[in-house]
Amino acid sequence: MNFELTEEQNLLRKTIREFAEGEIKPKIFELDRKEEFSLGLTQKMGELGLLGMAVDPKYGGQGLCSLSYVIAVEELARVDASQAATVAAHNSLGIGPIYHFGSEEQKKKYLPDLCTGKKLWSFGLTEPNAGSDAGNSQTTAELKNGNWIINGSKIFITNGATQITGGSTVQTITGTLRPFDKLRVSGPQDDRAKKEISCILVDQNTPGFTAKAMHNKLVWRSSNTAELYFDNVKVPEGNLLGKRGDGFRQMLATLDSGRLGIAAMGLGGAQGAFEAALQYTKERRAFGKAIASFQVNAFKLADCATEIEAARNLLYKACWAKDNGKKFKILAAQAKLYCSEVMHRVVNHAVQLHGGYGLMEEYPVARFYRDQKLLEIGEGTSEVQRIIISRDLGCYEDL
Amino acid sequence: MKIGVLLKQTPDTETKIKIKPDGSGIDESDIKWVINPYDEYGVEEALRLKDAAGGGEVVVVTAGSKRAVDSMRQALAMGADRGIRIDTEGVSLDSYTTAVILSKAIQSENFEVLFAGKQAVDDDCVQVAQMTATALDWPCIWPAEHIELGADKKSVVVTRPVAGGIKEIMEMTLPGILCCDKGEHEPRYASLPGIMKAKSKPIAELKAADLLAGETPKVTWSGFRLPPERKAGKILKGEPEAVCAELVKLLREEAKVI
Ligand SMILES: Cc1cc2nc3c(=O)[nH]c(=O)nc-3n(C[C@H](O)[C@H](O)[C@H](O)COP(=O)(O)OP(=O)(O)OC[C@H]3O[C@@H](n4cnc5c(N)ncnc54)[C@H](O)[C@@H]3O)c2cc1C
Numbered sequence: 001m002n003f004e005l006t007e008e009q010n011l012l013r014k015t016i017r018e019f020a021e022g023e024i025k026p027k028i029f030e031l032d033r034k035e036e037f038s039l040g041l042t043q044k045m046g047e048l049g050l051l052g053m054a055v056d057p058k059y060g061g062q063g064l065c066s067l068s069y070v071i072a073v074e075e076l077a078r079v080d081a082s083q084a085a086t087v088a089a090h091n092s093l094g095i096g097p098i099y100h101f102g103s104e105e106q107k108k109k110y111l112p113d114l115c116t117g118k119k120l121w122s123f124g125l126t127e128p129n130a131g132s133d134a135g136n137s138q139t140t141a142e143l144k145n146g147n148w149i150i151n152g153s154k155i156f157i158t159n160g161a162t163q164i165t166g167g168s169t170v171q172t173i174t175g176t177l178r179p180f181d182k183l184r185v186s187g188p189q190d191d192r193a194k195k196e197i198s199c200i201l202v203d204q205n206t207p208g209f210t211a212k213a214m215h216n217k218l219v220w221r222s223s224n225t226a227e228l229y230f231d232n233v234k235v236p237e238g239n240l241l242g243k244r245g246d247g248f249r250q251m252l253a254t255l256d257s258g259r260l261g262i263a264a265m266g267l268g269g270a271q272g273a274f275e276a277a278l279q280y281t282k283e284r285r286a287f288g289k290a291i292a293s294f295q296v297n298a299f300k301l302a303d304c305a306t307e308i309e310a311a312r313n314l315l316y317k318a319c320w321a322k323d324n325g326k327k328f329k330i331l332a333a334q335a336k337l338y339c340s341e342v343m344h345r346v347v348n349h350a351v352q353l354h355g356g357y358g359l360m361e362e363y364p365v366a367r368f369y370r371d372q373k374l375l376e377i378g379e380g381t382s383e384v385q386r387i388i389i390s391r392d393l394g395c396y397e398d399l
Numbered sequence: 400m401k402i403g404v405l406l407k408q409t410p411d412t413e414t415k416i417k418i419k420p421d422g423s424g425i426d427e428s429d430i431k432w433v434i435n436p437y438d439e440y441g442v443e444e445a446l447r448l449k450d451a452a453g454g455g456e457v458v459v460v461t462a463g464s465k466r467a468v469d470s471m472r473q474a475l476a477m478g479a480d481r482g483i484r485i486d487t488e489g490v491s492l493d494s495y496t497t498a499v500i501l502s503k504a505i506q507s508e509n510f511e512v513l514f515a516g517k518q519a520v521d522d523d524c525v526q527v528a529q530m531t532a533t534a535l536d537w538p539c540i541w542p543a544e545h546i547e548l549g550a551d552k553k554s555v556v557v558t559r560p561v562a563g564g565i566k567e568i569m570e571m572t573l574p575g576i577l578c579c580d581k582g583e584h585e586p587r588y589a590s591l592p593g594i595m596k597a598k599s600k601p602i603a604e605l606k607a608a609d610l611l612a613g614e615t616p617k618v619t620w621s622g623f624r625l626p627p628e629r630k631a632g633k634i635l636k637g638e639p640e641a642v643c644a645e646l647v648k649l650l651r652e653e654a655k656v657i
Pocket of ligand 1: 089093122123124125126129130132155156157158219220225374377378379380381382383384
């Protein structure tokens with residue numbers, strides 16, 4: 001077993017760490033307070049090449065493996081979850097589906113601008129009444145005279161309404177499956193499984209399509225989250241992504257890879273909060289000594305360091321499996337579950353170790369504490385990850 | 400334009416320096432190594448000068464051990480084209496012998512201009528670039544803050560800070576050496592494509608011993624010590640009048656500063 005990263009991966013980590021500390025860190029407090037998406041930082045991240053990391057260079061990407069991608073997201077999240085979210089969502093949810101399931105024509109049309117950060121792209125799956133139960137979505141697309149007519153709405157869509165959002169990949173119901181097609185759908189065979197689900201690319205300025213930024217978030221305040229409304233939105237038949245009826249499978253595959261990004265955010269965030277707590281406890285004094293030298297506190301730090309190390313190894317192993325063409329679905333679900341819950345425990349300790357100061361926004365642990373929560377909810381809640389893992393263990397008789 | 404950059408790997412300025420128990424040198428075990436910060440400005444200015452000249456080549460030249468390759472790769476990832484490393488393993492060098500091997504190593508390169516940092520933040524000797532200039536019989540400007548290529552592309556116009564915020568503007572005929580200060584151009588971050596390209600850029604290797612040509616150091620190190628720890632200060636308490644009188648007395652008699 002070789003745990004050594006490559007020379008490029010070490011340099012990548014160092015560069016992104018310096019960028020995050022030099023360019024992002026000084027701006028977070030204000031951006032977070034004002035709940036402002038930063039076009040300037042996004043463009044700088046585009047210049048660095050962070051916005052099309054996995055894409056083949058022939059479409060303008062960097063052709064990096066998933067481990068390198070995860071290291072980049074980890075380093076961004078070590079400093080700021082919002083910028084990490086912009087990057088991770090764009091790479092895995094925005095670009096991912098187009099890159100993996102798009103036609104050659106679609107890739108040539110969309111990817112070059114998405115890889116430089118001239119435009120962002122979002123993935124519209126969640127609906128007001130369908131989150132974890134994504135198969136129950138209600139947005140419809142009807143094929144009429146060579147055009148799809150889309151109606152419905154989406155909610156919580158990252159990068160959905162920035163100044164540079166080019167559009168969204170929208171999961172829609174395009175019809176009802178014929179009975180024998182049922183076999184293709186996994187999961188409970190109730191009436192919902194009969195829906196034919198397809199993904200359609202919708203450009204931002206299409207008439208009838210409205211994207212509205214959502215405000216008052218507890219987490220990721222300088223990441224853009226949007227509601228999308230479709231009112232008889234007409235797009236050409238050719239905007240279908242891959243094959244008709246493949247939408248559910250495409251969505252599941254996209255989320256498998258996306259989970260590595262969310263896991264990286266958990267790992268990076270845990271690392272950032274841990275470092276802040278370690279430094280603080282060595283400096284803050286009470287009863288005549290640094291608070292780190294009370295064993296009750298020192299043990300918390302030891303636990304954090306141990307869990308972060310375990311989280312990193314699990315996540316990197318999931319990346320290794322993906323990069324080597326092995327099955328990684330379960331490892332990715334485990335990494336997503338574990339890394340986000342490790343960050344949960346670490347931020348809790350980090351704030352506790354800061355005492356009252358940890359509750360003040362001037363201290364970064366306060367923001368880490370808030371930002372963490374999304375990781376147990378987005379791209380499949382912790383419960384959903386446990387469902388995926390326990391299904392794989394064959395726990396359920398009725399499946 | 401053919402441009403060279405002298406680049407040294409130094410400890411990160413935030414590193415806590417520790418001395419080896421026997422005092423024979425610095426304990427390098429916990430040191431985080433970086434490009435000497437002023438040299439990073441040199442790399443940035445070199446890349447800009449290449450653009451201004453409409454093309455050419457930027458070559459990073461380093462005298463150092465194998466670990467210095469990391470810093471050279473970083474410069475290559477920023478955009479430099481290739482590297483030359485003079486392996487210093489097992490050779491003890493001072494500023495003079497370092498200048499000897501650097502000037503020998505670049506003799507056949509025919510650089511039109513060489514960049515360096517104004518000083519290395521580890522030993523702060525501020526000598527290598529000047530001595531290299533002497534060895535090459537080239538002019539040298541220290542410190543260079545703003546650099547522009549002359550219209551004839553055979554000279555540079557350089558702004559250097561002098562006392563009292565005054566700037567001196569000099570024109571230097573090339574070839575010559577420019578020792579960069581923290582200027583207006585922050586060193587760029589290596590981009591991801593830059594990092595990917597860096598691994599295939601060549602780094603040639605030379606041996607310090609082969610370049611010394613019988614020259615020996617003019618400086619040897621007899622030992623290393625950390626500066627003594629500062630003693631705790633004194634806090635005077637009491638009525639303002641009494642404290643003032645006591646303070647003046649101590650400043651005069653104990654500290655002997657007034
Ligand atoms: C900031 C932010 C960004 C987001 N970005 C995107 C995006 O870019 N694209 C996108 O499509 N979506 C996005 N989402 C949506 C996110 O993926 C959903 O919120 C998430 O999937 C959960 O869905 P829900 O909110 O409807 O919760 P629900 O599905 O209603 O879940 C509520 C609770 O019930 C539990 N639960 C549900 N089903 C089960 C079950 N079978 N067994 C046990 N427990 C269950 C859940 O675990 C959870 O605890 C984002 C959300 C946020 C907040």
